[in-house]
Amino acid sequence: MIGLILAAGAGRRLRPYTDTLPKALVPVDEDRGLTVLDLTLANFAEVGLTEAAIVVGYRAEAVHARHAELEARYGLRIELVHNDKAEEWNNAYSLWCARDLLKQGVILANGDTVHPVSVERTLLAAREAVPGARILLALDTAKSLADEEMKVISSAEDGVRRITKLMDPATATGEYIGVTLIEPEAAEPLADALRATFERDPQLYYEDGYQELVERGFRVDVAPIGEVSWVEIDNHDDLAKARAIVAGRGAEPAPAPGA
Secondary structure, three states: OEEEEEEOOOOHHHOOHHHOOOHHHOEEEOOOOEEHHHHHHHHHHHOOOOEEEEEEEOEHHHHHHHHHHHHHHHOOEEEEEEOOOOOOOOHHHHHHOOOOHHHHOEEEEEOOEEOOOHHHHHHHHHHHHOOOOOEEEEEEOOOOOOOOOOEEEEEOOOEEEEEEOOOOHHHOOEEEEEEEEEOHHHHHHHHHHHHHHHHHOOOOOHHHHHHHHHHOOOOOEEEEOOOOOOEEOOOHHHHHHHHHHHHOOOOOOOOOOOO
C-alpha cells in the first residue's frame, strides 16, 4: 500500500500564496516551513508506508523543486503524477490520472486537508474491523454540518448510500474529510466510475465517482474518526484554522525517520 495525495489544484481563494504555489504547498507553519504536503507525508511515514505519489498540475514546478527534499525528510520514495487538465477540470479527473497506482492499494488524501495521523491509523484499523471492505472513507460524525461540507449518508447494513454536498445536513451521517483507504480490488471499478464521472461533466468531484460506484452496486464503507482536529483549507479563514491546529499540535507531523 502507498500514500497518494491530490495536489494539482490552484486554490485561487488563497491568493497571493497561490499566485506561485499550488494549494498543497501553502505554508501552515511558516517558522518550520511546513505545508499540507509535509503534514500528510509525515502521516504516511508514521503508519509505516514507504512509498507515496503526488498528483501535480497547477504550479507543478514548485512540487518538483521540493521533490528530493520531501523524499529525504520523510523517508519515502515519491512519484509525481501529472494532471494535464488541472486548471480546466475538477478532481475526478485528477484521481483518474493516478488510476494505475490504485492497483497497489492507496491511502488517498486531499492536498488541502490538515489532519492528524490518527485518521490514517483509524482507516488501517478498520480494514480488520470491516472484513471485505474495498473502499473506506474517513468520516467525521461529530461535526455540525452546513451546506459546503461533503456529506455522507451511510449505515452499517448498506454502507454509503449517498455522498454529495447537495443534501440537507440534517439527513447526513457525517462529513467525508478527504481521506480514503482504497484496496487494490477497487482499482479498476473506481477508475471506470471516475472516467464515467468526468466524461459526464469535467467539473465533478472524485466523490461523485464514489457515488457512481454506489449506484452501480459497489459497496463503499466508512470509518468514523472520532473527535479530532482537522480542517479543509479553502480560504484564508480555513488557513488560519489550520495554523491554529498545527500550533496546538493537533495535526503535528511525526518526526522524520532518523531524526
